[in-house]
Every structure is written in C-alpha cells, then in structure tokens.
Amino acid sequence: RFLQGIASDHGRRIPVRLVKGAYWDTEIKHAQEEGLASYPVFTRKVHTDVSYLACARQALTAAEGLYPQFATHNAHTLASILRYAGSRRDYEFQRLHGMGEALYAEVIDPERYARPCRVYAPVGSHEDLLPYLVRRLLENGANTSFVNRIVDEAIDVGEIVADPIGIAREHNCQPHPHIHPPGDLFGDERRNSKGINLPDSNVRRELLASMQTASTRTYVACPIVGGDKLDGDEVPSVNPANTQHVVGICQQASVDQVDVALEIAAEGQPAWDRTPAAERAAILNKAADLFEKHTAELLALCVAEAGKTIPDAIAELREAVDFLRYYAAQACKLYGEPKELPGPTGERNTHGLRGRGVFVCISPWNFPLAIFTGQVAAALAAGNAVLAKPAEQTPLVAYRAVELLLEAGVPPTVLHFLPGDGATVGGHAVADARVAGVAFTGSTDTARLINRALADKEGPIAVMIAETGGQNAMFVDSSALPEQVVLDSVYSSFNSAGQRCSALRLLCLQEEIAPRVIELLIGQMEELGIGRPELFSTDVGPTIDEEACAVLTAHVEKMQKEATILHRSKLPKETSAGTFFAPTLVEIDSVDVLQQEVFGPVLHVLRYGSKDLRKAINAVNGTGYGLTMGLHSRIDSRARKIAELSGAGNIYINRNMIGAVVGVQPFGGRGLSGTGPKAGGRYYLPRFGAEYTVSNNISAVGGNATLLSLGSD
Structure with missing residues (x-):
C-alpha cells in the first residue's frame, strides 16, 4: 500500500517482486541473537503462504501503480494468482533456471494460460556461486518445501496442494510450538535479555530522545561503604570522543575507607552465605529487570564515558543482564541444597558449595558495565561479599550499576563500591589478609602483580580468577x-x-x-x-x-x-x-x-x-x-x-x-590469557565457592533401620 501511494503520487509504475521463504532461518536466528520482542517472519510456513497470497491480491488490485512479479515454484500459489488475476496480463511470474520447468510449461503455453515467466539465473565463477547454490539446495530440500514434497511419492498430492488458509485455521493461526519467542530462548532456566530493533526508525527516534534526556544529567560517583555514600578527592570523568566534555565527577576512595569496607564485608558475608541460594538469585534477577528498566540511562553513560557506539552499548547492557540472570540460575543449581552421594548403607554423604568469604572484583574500562556486573554478580551469587573496584576511566557506569544492585536488595554489608587508583585502592585491598579471592580482568602484567600480592599476603590462600589479553x-x-x-x-x-x-x-x-x-x-x-x-x-x-x-x-x-x-x-x-x-x-x-x-x-x-x-x-x-x-x-x-x-x-x-x-x-x-574458568560458563561459579562434604553415620543411633526393615523380597 505504501508503494502504491508512492507510485500514485509520482505517476510512476513500480515493479514489485514478491518472494517468500528466502533466508527465513537467518531471520529467526538474528531475532534470537538480538533479543527482539518477536520475529519479523512467520514461524510456520503455512502462514507465510497465506501472507504471500494476501500480498499478491493487494499487488494485483493496485491498478496501474505496480507491476507485480511473482517468484514462486509452488503450484498452489501459482494457481491462486492466476485465479486472482483473471484475464489480466499486466504481471509476470519468475522461476529459477533449472527449476519448475514442467510447471511453467503450462503457464507460458499459448494454448493454456499464456502468461509471461521470467527465468533468472546466477552468473559468476564457481567460487562466487557455490554459497548461493548450496543455499537454494538447502531451502528446496526442506521438509516443508513444495519442490521437495512434490517428488515424494509417499505424500498424497491432495496434501501437497492443500489450501494454506484452511491449514492455518486448523491450528487456530498459532505460531510454531517448537520455535519459541526470542525472549524465551533459554526456556525455563532464564529469560533472554531484551534487545532493541535499531533498523526501525521509530525505535531509533525514541531511543535517542531518551538517551538525550539522560545525557543532560551530570553524574557524581563516590565510594559506597556499608550503604553509605562517602566523600573523597574529586576527579573528572571525560568523554573520550570529546575530552572537553566532562561526563561527571568521581570521588576517589581512600585507604581508610577500604579498611572499613573490608571489616564490614567480613562481618556481613556469613549471613549472606547462609541466605538460601534461591533468595540470592531472586535479588540478582530483580537487578537484571532494573538494568533493563534503566536502559536509556545506562546506554547514555556507556556512550559518553566509555566511547561506545550505540550498538556496542546495547550489546554490553544485554551482556550485563545475561550475566545476572545466568549466575542466578547457576547459583540455584550449584549452591542450593547439598547433593547426596552414593555410598555404603547406614551412611549419608552430601556434597555442596558455599561462599569463600570476601572477594575483590577489579574490572576494566573496555566493558565497564558487562564485565563489572559479571564479576560482582558471580561473587554475590556464590555467597561472597564484594569489594568492587571499577576502572579509573569509567567509574560512573559502574557506580550506577552498584546503585541498581543495592536497590534490588543486595545487602549493603556485602557490596562495597571503591573507585580510585588501582595501585592504591586495589593494591591495598588485595594485600589484606581477610580477602579470600580476586576476580580480575585486564592486562597480563597487572594480573601477575595481583597474583604475587596474593601469594605474599597473610591469611588463607586466596583464589585468583583472571581474564587477560590475547594475541588473537x-x-x-x-x-x-x-x-x-x-x-x-x-x-x-x-x-x-x-x-x-x-x-x-x-x-x-x-x-x-x-x-x-x-x-x-x-x-x-x-x-x-x-x-x-x-x-x-x-x-x-x-x-x-x-x-x-x-x-x-x-x-x-x-x-x-x-x-x-x-x-x-x-x-x-x-x-x-x-x-x-x-x-x-x-x-x-x-x-x-x-x-x-x-x-x-x-x-x-x-x-x-x-x-x-x-x-x-x-x-x-x-x-x-x-x-x-x-x-x-x-x-x-x-x-x-x-x-x-x-x-x-x-x-x-x-x-x-x-x-x-x-x-x-x-x-x-x-x-598468558588467563587462569580460567570461563565467564558465562558452567564452571565459573564453582570457582567462587568452597566445597564441603558431610558424612553422617546414621547407624550410630543403634542400627540401620532402613536396611533392617527390608522384606525378604
């Protein structure tokens, strides 16, 4: 209808080629990857067939405005178009060279329908054509393809040429039951993070307006210790795309504030560890929802402070949300009730995971939201307290993330935000005897320094989880x-x-x-x-x-x-x-x-x-x-x-x-690229925990009642 209006306004006739099914699976995959609200294509082929017929009728009713070109190898579709068009001849069919020859012999036969058919063929070297030809073979070999089904003698002809409208009505026009919406990609375990459909001009316009509103605010980040926002030396955070633009101010944490945070974290961690994993997971899931609620603000910060392009900022926000939900789901699996192990009769053996203690999370500037959130979320999910030290270049993004985590219900005793110089703030925290582990992403050289500091410090042997550089x-x-x-x-x-x-x-x-x-x-x-x-x-x-x-x-x-x-x-x-x-x-x-x-x-x-x-x-x-x-x-x-x-x-x-x-x-x-385990993987969360085994001799009360009560059968 839009093209028809354009043609009418300009007194032109616009050729419109109508196709269906091409790169359908690519569209499905793209929507899933991007976390879109729905699919831009139908999930059942029969619905595509119905849509094609509706578009064909619309094109044929456009009078002189459009010149329809119907590309199809489906006999039912072709017959429907011939019926819709009646005696009209101001349109054409199209087929691929080598396909549908017998079908279109009827169409172009002067004694039959005498309608024009354009034959198209790819032209080029075999290197260029191979992917195209393989693609056509895959599409035509699909179980739902007319070209594939027509040569299958086991399928009744009546079934092949059945009316798609009737078939659609039979299942009440519902989508395919095995192709779930993009948001349900991961089933019952967790929701997929929401994406933004940037090709839609209306979506882009609304997003930019919301981001612009968020950008007018001047942000001030400061240390957060035990839920209290503290003062410190002020350092401006500038926009790398325009260094004259001060995005906000960050007040740096002091060594004394680090010590206070360590004390509160060490005292608060046991209670958090005793909190059921499901309750910790619920808080992280709520934080994920809050991140998505504040999409425009977080995107604006990533763009202004880290120099992210908008698509990169969207991908980063989605990764942060995915980390929260994934580690929440993993915590329920791994840190819930201890698992009972097989063993001899009269004995009950269980194996479980609990938090290690206080973790220092040191994140980089290149992913100031995603990696920062991932480290913190993993440590919290496992039952640890966290001292979060963001990159010096991007403290504002991290500060906002911590505010949202606290708003979601993370106890202020177990999450402390300590921006500042790496050597001063991070170095002092890492060297403390109360630290049970460090999660670090950054350079290989810095990882070595942290590893040495952990080896030299007093207290328990600490865990080092490092992801460093690569010569990729x-x-x-x-x-x-x-x-x-x-x-x-x-x-x-x-x-x-x-x-x-x-x-x-x-x-x-x-x-x-x-x-x-x-x-x-x-x-x-x-x-x-x-x-x-x-x-x-x-x-x-x-x-x-x-x-x-x-x-x-x-x-x-x-x-x-x-x-x-x-x-x-x-x-x-x-x-x-x-x-x-x-x-x-x-x-x-x-x-x-x-x-x-x-x-x-x-x-x-x-x-x-x-x-x-x-x-x-x-x-x-x-x-x-x-x-x-x-x-x-x-x-x-x-x-x-x-x-x-x-x-x-x-x-x-x-x-x-x-x-x-x-x-x-x-x-x-x-x-040189890290210690492992992999972030966002099933072996990551156990590294933040300590295993424990309980072996209970249940026969000690006088005998094994279960064994003694067994019958002779």
Whole structure:
C-alpha cells in the first residue's frame, strides 16, 4: 500500500517482486541473537503462504501503480494468482533456471494460460556461486518445501496442494510450538535479555530522545561503604570522543575507607552465605529487570564515558543482564541444597558449595558495565561479599550499576563500591589478609602483580580468577569466501575501536587468497564510519584516552620500520576533539614481530603457504597467549584440524570472533590469557565457592533401620 501511494503520487509504475521463504532461518536466528520482542517472519510456513497470497491480491488490485512479479515454484500459489488475476496480463511470474520447468510449461503455453515467466539465473565463477547454490539446495530440500514434497511419492498430492488458509485455521493461526519467542530462548532456566530493533526508525527516534534526556544529567560517583555514600578527592570523568566534555565527577576512595569496607564485608558475608541460594538469585534477577528498566540511562553513560557506539552499548547492557540472570540460575543449581552421594548403607554423604568469604572484583574500562556486573554478580551469587573496584576511566557506569544492585536488595554489608587508583585502592585491598579471592580482568602484567600480592599476603590462600589479553589470530585458507572473511575480519578488528580482549590482531592468509582478501579489506576499511559514537552512522569510535593513543602511535611507528603499512583510514576533522586512532592495516612477515598485545584498531596480516599451516599455528601458540582464534574454511576436516591444533580458549569457525554470549559461548583463555574458568560458563561459579562434604553415620543411633526393615523380597 505504501508503494502504491508512492507510485500514485509520482505517476510512476513500480515493479514489485514478491518472494517468500528466502533466508527465513537467518531471520529467526538474528531475532534470537538480538533479543527482539518477536520475529519479523512467520514461524510456520503455512502462514507465510497465506501472507504471500494476501500480498499478491493487494499487488494485483493496485491498478496501474505496480507491476507485480511473482517468484514462486509452488503450484498452489501459482494457481491462486492466476485465479486472482483473471484475464489480466499486466504481471509476470519468475522461476529459477533449472527449476519448475514442467510447471511453467503450462503457464507460458499459448494454448493454456499464456502468461509471461521470467527465468533468472546466477552468473559468476564457481567460487562466487557455490554459497548461493548450496543455499537454494538447502531451502528446496526442506521438509516443508513444495519442490521437495512434490517428488515424494509417499505424500498424497491432495496434501501437497492443500489450501494454506484452511491449514492455518486448523491450528487456530498459532505460531510454531517448537520455535519459541526470542525472549524465551533459554526456556525455563532464564529469560533472554531484551534487545532493541535499531533498523526501525521509530525505535531509533525514541531511543535517542531518551538517551538525550539522560545525557543532560551530570553524574557524581563516590565510594559506597556499608550503604553509605562517602566523600573523597574529586576527579573528572571525560568523554573520550570529546575530552572537553566532562561526563561527571568521581570521588576517589581512600585507604581508610577500604579498611572499613573490608571489616564490614567480613562481618556481613556469613549471613549472606547462609541466605538460601534461591533468595540470592531472586535479588540478582530483580537487578537484571532494573538494568533493563534503566536502559536509556545506562546506554547514555556507556556512550559518553566509555566511547561506545550505540550498538556496542546495547550489546554490553544485554551482556550485563545475561550475566545476572545466568549466575542466578547457576547459583540455584550449584549452591542450593547439598547433593547426596552414593555410598555404603547406614551412611549419608552430601556434597555442596558455599561462599569463600570476601572477594575483590577489579574490572576494566573496555566493558565497564558487562564485565563489572559479571564479576560482582558471580561473587554475590556464590555467597561472597564484594569489594568492587571499577576502572579509573569509567567509574560512573559502574557506580550506577552498584546503585541498581543495592536497590534490588543486595545487602549493603556485602557490596562495597571503591573507585580510585588501582595501585592504591586495589593494591591495598588485595594485600589484606581477610580477602579470600580476586576476580580480575585486564592486562597480563597487572594480573601477575595481583597474583604475587596474593601469594605474599597473610591469611588463607586466596583464589585468583583472571581474564587477560590475547594475541588473537584468524586463519583463512584458499577455500574461504573472501567477502565473508573481510566482513568478519573488519568487524572483529575494528569494532569497539579494537578495544576488546577478543579482538582480531593477526589475520593469517593462505598465499593464494591473500591478494584478493587484502584488496577487499582496504576497500572495506575505506567505508568505515569513524566519529562520534552517539551517531548511528559511526562504526569506529574513540580509544579510551591519550595514553592508549600514544601506545598505538608508538607501535605503528615501529611497524613503519619493521613491516609494511598497507592502509590507514582517514580520520574526519571532528575527531580531533577526542582520542581517536585511525584503523590501520599492517603486513608482517613473522609472528615474532608482535612482542605484546596491541590493544586498539590495528590489524596485522601474515601470509602463509599451504604447506606451512601447522607452522603458522604453532607460531601463534608459541606467543603464550590463548584467548580467541578464528578460522575460515569451507573444508570441514581442515577446520576441525585447525581447531584441534589451536591453543585458544574460544575458537570461532566461519564467523566473526567477538561478542561471546553468556551461557552460549563461555569466554576465557589460558596461558598468558588467563587462569580460567570461563565467564558465562558452567564452571565459573564453582570457582567462587568452597566445597564441603558431610558424612553422617546414621547407624550410630543403634542400627540401620532402613536396611533392617527390608522384606525378604
């Protein structure tokens, strides 16, 4: 109807090609991944068939405004259109070359229907056409496909050509029972986090308006100890996209305040640990709901203080919500009633988990909401008290998260917020004898310092849970699809300005495919939108601060001497107000050139011969890092072999290598990349707890009544 109005207003006739079913499964998956309110497509094929017929009738009633083109291989659909159109001939059918020939022989026969049919065919090399042809084969081979069912002699013809409207009425037009709404993706265990449908212009408009309202507020963060908001030395928190914009003020915690927090936490933790796991979980679930309620405010803070683009900020908020709900569900499973173990008669043995004590959670600036929340939520879910120390660059986001956690019902005795200098606040807390464990995300060097401090301190031996950096590589062989490789490489390298632990740092290309991929990479980099993160047109925002920019600048200057700079994106004039760094493509001849992680939008390319694949993998493993690895290959056996040889904690095949989803792709590395276990995984929460076993000799009361009362049968 919209197109009909446009055509009428401008006196034009608009060709409209009507198709159905193409990339249906992709739409379903996308809606689930994005946490949308509903699906943009029908979940039953029969409903799609009915919708197609309705659209066909509408198109045919558009008089001179539209020229309908009906692409279908379904005989019932075709017959319906012929019936709707009557004697009209101002439309056409379309079919794929090699398909529906017998059906359309009837349609174009001058003695039968004499209606035009356009035959379309893909044109190109086999490398380009293979994915398309495989896609068509999969769609036509589906159980519900007319093309597949018509050749199945076991299916009655009447069933194949049944009226879709009647079938829809039979099940009361209800959606498919096995395709649950995106929000119910994880079943009864937990709700999926809510996404935002950014392609909808009305949604974007409302979101921006709400974020703008939240941005007018000047935030003040301060230490929160025992529920009291305390004073401290003031430090401004600035917007990395415009360093003249002060987002808010953070009052720094003092050493004395850290000591008070430790005392209160140590005293309050036992009561929290005795609180049933289900009650702790309910509080975390309530916090998740509060996070979603304050979506616009949290997004505005992530954009302003951390330089996140809006899509990145949405993904971060969703990850934080998923952490809360996932750890709540896991706590009920793992920290509920002790599990009874098998054993000899007359004895009852149980095994359970309880909190360790006081945890210090030290989070990074690159995920100031998600990782901060994940660490804190896990420690709390396990029954621990928490001293939360946010990154110095992003305390405002973390402060708001703590306020919402306390509002949800977390006792103020077990959650304390201590912003400030890492060496002063974090160092003092970690060295205290009352600390039972540390959860840390950051650099490998800092993790080593914390580990040494824990080893040297008095008191019980403490647990160290660390997720650090990575020298993340992607291997691409000659069978890979270059266009997909480029899309995934650019997204993995330059999304979040390359400031992700999982970001792609090294792209290893088989020699045969390297020239084409590099050419496409440069072209894709030229299309990147670099600028203000609050604009939807922005792909790459700022780096976090001037220090980060300086480190990246020094690295690129070094690469100019030791390697080849293939391309540097141009920075728009407006970026001079912030700490932006131009996405850069560098070709190196050895992995040894990369002595340490380069945390920013710099992608290194290394060519390898087909016989040297194992050597290249060993070189990457030899760096000592083991966080993420990607690979692109259309040869399954090779993909499996590369995955087996990799030393990475997370391996991604024929896709991008960032954006691990809680409970779906547990995230964490090994070696120089961390201690494990993986955040958002089933082995993470037990690391925050202490196991205990109770063995009860129930025969001690005089005998085993159960055994003695057994009958002879």
